[in-house]
Amino acid sequence: MTAAASAADPLAGMTLPEKVGQLFVGYVYGDSATTASASNTAKYGVATGAEVVARYHLGGVIYFTWSGNLANPAQIAGLSNGLQAAARADTGIPLQISTDQEGGIVNRIGAPLAVSPGNMAIGATQDPRGALRAAKVSGTELLQLGINVVDAPVVDVNTNPRNAADGPRAFGDRTAPVSLFGAAAVAGYRLAGIGAQAKHFPGLGDTTVNTDNGVAVTNETRDQILTTHIPPFQAAIAAGVPSIMAAHIVASALDPTGAPASLSRPIVTDLLRHRLHYDGVVITDALDAAALAAIPGDQIVLRAIDAGVDQLLMPADPPAAIQAVLDAVASGRLSEARIDQSVRRILRMKQDLGLFKWHPAPAAPAVGTPADAATMSTIAAKSITKLRGTGLPVTPGAHVLVTGWGVSTTQNLADALNARGVVAGRLWTGSPSPALIAQAVAAAQAADATVVTTNNAWSDPTQVALVQALLATGKPVVVVAVGGPYDIAYFPTAPAYLAAYDYQPVSVIAVADVLTGRAPTPGRLPVTIRNPEGTTVLYPYGSGS
Template identity: 80%
Template sequence: MLRRSVLMCSAAALAAASLPEDAWAGPGDPVAKLLSGLSLEQKVGQLFVGYVYGDNATAPSAADAAANTARYGVASGAEVVRRYHLGGVIYFTWSHNLGGGPAQIAALSNGLQAAARADAGIPLQISTDQEGGIVNRIGAPLAISPGNMAAGATADPGAALRAARVSGQELLALGINVVDAPVVDVNTNPRNAADGPRAFGDRTAAVALFGAAAVAGYRAAGIGAQAKHFPGLGDTTVNTDNGVAVTDETREQILATHVPPFVAAIAAGVPSIMAAHIVAPALDPSGAPASLSRPIVTGLLRERLRFDGVVVTDALDAAALAGLTQEQIVLGALDAGIDQLLMPADPPRAVRAVLDAVAAGTLTEARIDQSVRRILRMKRALGLFDRGDAPAPVVGTPEHLQTMADIAARSVTKLKGAGLPLAAGSSVLVTGWGVSTTQTLTDGLAARGLSATRLWTGSPSPALIAQAVAAAQTAAATVVTTNNAWSDPTQVALVQALLATGRPVVVAAVGGPYDIAYFPTAPAYLAVYGYQPPSLAALADALTGRAGTPGRLPVTIRTPDGASVLYAFGSGSS
């Protein structure tokens, strides 16, 4: 049924939809009661999702206390939550939230929740970007998903559901109640620096099916999901974290190709959608980024797609918004129809901008109430008002680890296989991209009976390429890892130099699978779509013949100029 609804979704169908009547308020509505008890300052605080420094809510290190003070004017995360009445906090490794293991993360979550409840009695949304694959904030001992494109390569939407369910259960054990996933962008541009293997693939119907399955998996785990990045980043080349991304596609192309996965996610019950900073002139001729665009957020997402859940911006400190003031950003987002403001560059100034706008009469309290209702409704639906402290976390169970390992094993895609499997006991050189990636793969091959040595080259200099070529001359075979080699000519130079030796070479793509277009004469080429431990273990099994290569390309690989197809969607050999 879902497949049929996705395939039938068209520009005409979207245009025929209309926004339902507002059915929030009522005499017995618990959200209305909660809202009526909040001050204006507390309501405004609910709109913001920020980050705090430290691995402890009340006793941060001196460095983290100084960082909080510089950003917020108070020293601890708990004080930040109370002073600004924050509706949400997002965790990162670089803000030192996630470095102490599961017990530390759960304790931090409990401490921040205590501060939120002591302030306004409203539980805190705690989130992180745990997509799996190449965007993964928390590592072992959690069971780590191989990522979206790896799931797509299994050709089984159930893989996305199972990965999401496991990941969601483990995040909840840490007190994290919203996951900033899944990415439901359709990766139609092979040179996409924002998505690549973060996407399920390049076919609209398939991405819609896998995205909806992931939403269902997170729902089954009891965690809030967040479909991103509306209206779709799949056709761009620029990551909006680093610059301005513009799509030149027509309105009809965007509605037919990139919007249907969001329709499917809404049908699957996704509670939150992230608006991208992409500029889509066909949807908004003003040139405003989607996150600040009323035609895109209110006109398309709210009114035509009938989404009445929470809409959050992408990070407001992104380079795509450079040149705009804090006032222009936060007030523009609210005017567009946004509910949650993620990571403003200057939080005190951003909060003050909203309060000042209300005082000046340019922003109504009723407009703020509209967003806070949605936020409170989502928090109630997720059961946050009923939850106590996160218990002693149980993560990385054998069952969970096996789930992720099975998905990774089913994703390995072989496009060329000369010389595979590698002979037992043979000497193998592992080189290429990734310090930990090449080391983990070397250890895995050694554990499977090969005499494996490692020479990490990263983005190699001519001297390092010469070292790798010399080492390859004495090895029975060389395994070279690549990651988005299309954007790094030095990786291409390394592979071409190794191929020129005439010695056996296996190229293993640990990012997107598109790299083979830049060295098509490679005799052996495997794609695993990521470099998390399950994917590297599956790669080692495939290289040594302990497992097959059942994966199929979830994208089409073209020549670098795009003129012809090298490997069609669904390619791969067992």
């Protein structure tokens, strides 16, 4: 069987199992389409990725490092070509291949790609053109690997400083700038020829919980949601975004039943489809998320389809989920016409992205070019935000301790400082024990100055304890936030504080340039920072020097 792209009705030659398969975006294990994996056998009952795609007629596959998909560019390109060949031999319909390449703290593929700073770093540049340029570079590189859809951009408005879902993944905490930057990113991906995916509708910016880990709730009113969180999605739609991800957040003001947005007809159909007039592809967030753990798997997929969703991302038991949809059509619980509605949207998106005219990914992908690397470095350099600067820059030849959060972050920063004439030693602490804090204090006392990195220390008392102990030494200390910039509220006596917003190498190098006086700090806060109780503004939106 084949559904020809040139047919008047591409659905006419499709069987029901082939149509249902198009609704599912799953994952496969292995570094090539023909690599046998016990994990594939356990999950799908067949050994290779190619066999998974063919048996279940999958519409899409999403890549992860943990599933063995992302070793290096040539390998990724080969995997993509193999999976595409399997899909085309099966149904003739191209495979959607995606990954979460947001830049910043959510980034699946590193060097040699030219990896982007995160959204909040880009927001700190105050220049939406950077969002367009970064997206164009990133999208172009992904296409070289055979990846045709990027699970980005995040267009949530991060109104809650304690947000564990977004934070520095968001462009900022104000609706208008987030709308501008989000639309610019969509335009950049479009220029690259890759499909973008605006997420997470109707917005995760007000929650504190990541839906991967638990139930996320927003208690904002309907008016608050519509005026604060919905406009960036409207801007993305106006920019031509081909798909939108529905979150698992519970927004009772939009759906009094308390259904997660991804399973809510009032949110997906009434709001997104009817009120916002969106007829592109709607995909769920990962269906194996903890936020949905209390709902039976078969009910999850059926309720998502009832809500108006088109694509079902990563169900916990893919074969059972697919069978649940087939059984629902057989019993009359779902109509085949409803399945056709979503399949038409999916095929239209694939057609619009040019996927039916397949050009295999090159054996030697062109990624990480000097021009692309320079684009990302320029953006990073414009993002670094100085909120306090006593003791900066660090004296050439000084002995500096680099400590704090992140194994590779502290190593990369120490290496960059050494390359710039500073004698830098390194002690990674992560979330430190009292003994490790004592070790860091001893090393700081022996150094001329200490640079300590933090990542969302507001949620980690051990990071706060480390910084406070280092400050108590009386030696010069520079705090560098490589997550959200909100940590400064917990270090009121820190003499120097830089916000880098993420820990990608380009951002770490930009920090080293600032620390050694080689670069200014043009970044400005794209959020407002309040005291820990939230009652007093410490640094207003736009702060920086």
